[in-house]
Ligand SMILES: Cc1ncc(C[n+]2csc(CCOP(=O)(O)OP(=O)(O)O)c2C)c(N)n1
């Protein structure tokens with residue numbers, strides 16, 4: 001066996017660069033890095049040496065670098081990913097939130113935080129968390145509950161098993177999620193004689209699991225017997241590349257489709273069988289179909305509360321749930337009949353099993369009524385209004401967008417409004433991080449999307465609150481020459497939570513800036529802030545000005561930030577479904593007591609489901 005003498009860090013970088021995906025391109029696009037003690041001397045030296053074959057990107061915050069990496073992976077349909085490395089201690093724990101985000105959303109991400117000295121000679125080192133009763137614990141143990149695979153590299157040769165496991169996890173559709181390889185800093189610098197074969201290029205295929213014959217037959221039997229079936233399309237449809245298969249299945253068997261946040265854009269918005277978004281932020285058309293459905297076929301969905309109206313949506317007492325999911329964990333949820341397999345293969349085989357069976361197509365009146373109700377909300381206002389709504393902003397952005405546009409968002413008012421109102425023309429046109437709904441994903445995420453798909457126009461919708469939480473990768477986007485449009489809706493605070501507070505009977509408190517304890521009124525100049533980081537920016541005062549700015553943004557180079565003041569109170573009244581947010585049983589406020597009574601009715605209704 002020929003060997004090569006390298007440090008553990010050098011070996012890791014060589015290995016990372018040699019892993020390919022099924023299209024023959026590197027699985028990892030590169031690595032985001034902020035150095036400190038814990039990675040600068042070891043991994044930093046190794047990355048420098050390989051800088052031509054494996055790119056290192058410098059960001060401004062470990063969490064948001066990881067957000068960029070996650071968005072990259074999501075937009076790549078999990079076929080490509082990025083790594084992120086940090087120093088030990090705060091740099092590392094900054095990434096824990098991002099690990100959780102990737103974990104919830106089932107997205108590949110390779111985190112390489114530096115770790116304390118395996119040899120413990122200089123202990124305690126700067127930033128070392130000392131545990132009094134357990135010598136093996138470091139700050140990086142925080143990653144364990146939010147990693148699909150965690151390993152601490154305390155000897156160089158552990159990489160021979162840890163690295164293949166890392167790629168196995170990231171490319172396994174069932175287990176896909178974040179991997180944390182906590183890399184002890186003395187080990188990074190230590191040499192070992194590595195088998196050269198370890199660094200040969202290796203291709204990682206994403207396995208397509210076939211259905212079990214009994215599960216398939218049972219699912220087909222249930223669908224055949226159904227009078228009012230519906231398909232709930234989730235993110236798994238996209239990750240499996242099953243959007244065409246879904247359309248063919250729906251058309252052949254005339255079964256309506258509704259879409260979760262992660263599933264949206266699986267079918268074009270104007271396809272007659274796309275009944276629209278489902279659940280808490282769903283369309284009236286979709287929710288009406290689901291309320292009555294006797295068979296609900298989930299495809300690649302986790303059935304989270306926003307999708308199921310906190311499990312109050314599917315009200316037909318005779319309804320059966322089938323969950324077609326690659327993960328048995330999801331396929332068994334809430335008493336579902338499992339169809340545990342890849343979405344594309346599962347839909348094809350289910351279709352074959354159903355033959356020419358056809359359900360009764362849904363009436364087109366439902367969709368017509370929905371658009372008749374909501375289209376006026378996004379229409380250009382006849383006269384310029386003082387304080388436009390977020391719906392007006394969505395309308396303007398929609399009018400300026402084309403088939404190559406990707407609209408993206410994560411938290412605040414916009415996700416719900418976009419789920420209801422955005423008209424996604426094709427798969428990938430809608431990128432919503434609504435598994436973890438993490439404020440601060442947006443700007444870094446938009447950058448990651450553009451890096452994944454440079455030919456598409458990326459529009460980031462972000463509230464003032466999310467912008468304030470994490471905006472520093474705007475400077476990175478400027479530095480990397482990333483063309484993207486950022487629309488900041490400034491409603492002076494946490495508008496959606498303020499409405500939720502009112503909706504649960506609470507007084508308006510600590511959400512909008514003006515309702516929060518202050519000595520001086522807040523006055524943030526977002527356009528000036530963005531400009532200071534190297535972005536082109538403009539504050540617009542009307543929807544007409546917004547439309548002009550959106551046109552200008554198309555030929556702009558680098559990030560282009562548009563700020564518009566919006567009204568924090570309106571949200572789309574039509575559609576939607578109950579969301580379980582616990583209301584206090586005891587309160588001095590009459591409004592809370594009234595909301596509690598309503599709440600108890602909903603809880604009872606769920607018990608009957
Ligand atoms: C990291 C994080 N913290 C808190 C929340 C809870 N949260 C969800 S939306 C929101 C307010 C968002 O405010 P903004 O971005 O201004 O959007 P708006 O609703 O005002 O349009 C908060 C606090 C969250 N989702 N993520």
Ligand SMILES: [Mg+2]
Nearest residue numbers: 463464493495
């Ligand atoms: Mg806001």
